[in-house]
Amino acid sequence: NAGVTxxxxxxxxxxxxxxxxxxxQDMNHNYMYWYRQDPGMGLKLxxxxxxxxxxxxxxxxxxxxxxxxxxxxxxLRLELAAPSxxxxxxxxxxxxxxxxxxxxxxxxxxxxxxxL
Amino acid sequence: xxxxxxxxxxxNVPEGATVAxxxxxxxxxxxxxxxxxxxxxxxxxxxxxVYSSGNxxxxxxxxxxxxxxxxxxxxRDSKLSDSATYLCAVYGGTSYGKLTFGQGTILTVHP
Numbered sequence: 001n002a003g004v005t006x007x008x009x010x011x012x013x014x015x016x017x018x019x020x021x022x023x024x025q026d027m028n029h030n031y032m033y034w035y036r037q038d039p040g041m042g043l044k045l046x047x048x049x050x051x052x053x054x055x056x057x058x059x060x061x062x063x064x065x066x067x068x069x070x071x072x073x074x075x076l077r078l079e080l081a082a083p084s085x086x087x088x089x090x091x092x093x094x095x096x097x098x099x100x101x102x103x104x105x106x107x108x109x110x111x112x113x114x115x116l
Numbered sequence: 117x118x119x120x121x122x123x124x125x126x127x128n129v130p131e132g133a134t135v136a137x138x139x140x141x142x143x144x145x146x147x148x149x150x151x152x153x154x155x156x157x158x159x160x161x162x163x164x165x166v167y168s169s170g171n172x173x174x175x176x177x178x179x180x181x182x183x184x185x186x187x188x189x190x191x192r193d194s195k196l197s198d199s200a201t202y203l204c205a206v207y208g209g210t211s212y213g214k215l216t217f218g219q220g221t222i223l224t225v226h227p
Contacts, residue, residue: 042219108161
């Protein structure tokens with residue numbers, strides 16, 4: 001039962017470096033999300049995808065890029081890392097069919113990213 | 117105005133107390149509503165969905181007021197293990213597929 005797998009769990013970047021946060025799910029979910037959570041704050045939506053080949057911006061997309069070439073994978077790319085991107089990043093997925101609601105989001109265990 | 121807003125608290129209550137959280141949402145077209153629980157440094161986990169008719173799960177009761185655009189979570193007979201951050205989440209509205217979270221309400225239950 002892998003569920004949603006995120007890698008890496010921790011990462012320290014220098015200002016200006018780039019990296020990709022990996023997210024994969026094995027539940028055949030069509031919806032996938034990337035959130036960031038700053039200390040003491042809620043989750044802010046960065047990007048989401050309703051299916052392979054379809055992505056859309058959330059509340060805070062600047063400085064990030066995503067792709068969804070397969071149903072399973074939804075990597076998040078940080079270009080030119082900045083201290084403001086220091087945060088915990090959560091990937092999540094859910095299954096939505098027709099009029100049914102995506103009742104439950106399955107979350108990965110998170111990636112703690114520090115940009116120094 | 118934020119799409120989803122919560123009182124961040126913190127709420128500090130003794131064991132056995134009843135505590136209630138509210139969460140307001142701005143988009144009247146929002147379709148589905150949820151409460152998640154998050155323990156420190158962990159991923160959020162679904163606590164319960166919120167239905168129009170209200171729903172109850174043991175000590176937890178969730179309600180939806182569409183006219184006033186808020187959802188609520190009531191916890192009765194609080195336990196130490198209820199200490200966590202409670203996040204409301206709202207689905208739908210103007211953006212298909214988008215699930216938006218509030219900033220979370222911190223609850224601490226003390227002996």
